[in-house]
Amino acid sequence: MKIDVVKREKDFLRVSGTEAESYLQGQLSQDIEGMSDGEARFTFLLQPSGKVDAWLRITRQAQNDYLLDVDKNYGELVLARLKRFLLRTDCRVEILNYFLYTEIGNSRNENDFVDCIAIPYSWFGFEFTDYIFKSDSFSEGFTLID
Structure with a gap:
């Protein structure tokens, strides 16, 4: 997924x-x-x-x-x-020189994405997960949206 x-x-x-x-x-x-x-x-x-x-x-x-x-x-x-x-x-x-990508929601499995720092949080009742990478070429498990 x-x-x-x-x-x-x-x-x-x-x-x-x-x-x-x-x-x-x-x-x-x-x-x-x-x-x-x-x-x-x-x-x-x-x-x-x-x-x-x-x-x-x-x-x-x-x-x-x-x-x-x-x-x-x-x-x-x-x-x-x-x-x-x-x-x-x-x-x-x-x-x-790190890079940040944010997911609305928290669908991450604890074993996924070992090449980044994942920080789940909530803000005014909405769930988010921030993924911090050491390079701008992130994992194949992500799709970048505009």
Whole structure:
């Protein structure tokens, strides 16, 4: 069965290192301590004054390894903002060239699509699944729609 997806423009960043979780905990509005691998949460990136710099989603890939996705053209802003307070902290922040495709619904089998990160979520009662690929040539299990 092929899954119909739409391509969405996003910027991706990876935050990793032994102090990545504690560093991000102090920069984001969302509590990220205790997230499990594969879990995703929406959050704000905050200024020290509490003002919002960016709206993003954080996905825990492994212990002290997080994937952030933000609206297109905000990646550099988020990168600069996160690096601004990285003083004597074992935490690396880098931009990734990943690609995002979204399915309306959640028809994925847990064993399918090992070449991507799949993030199911709901928004105002509608089910979606985001598929994040490391390259723009995605799996044969998908059909791109306009």
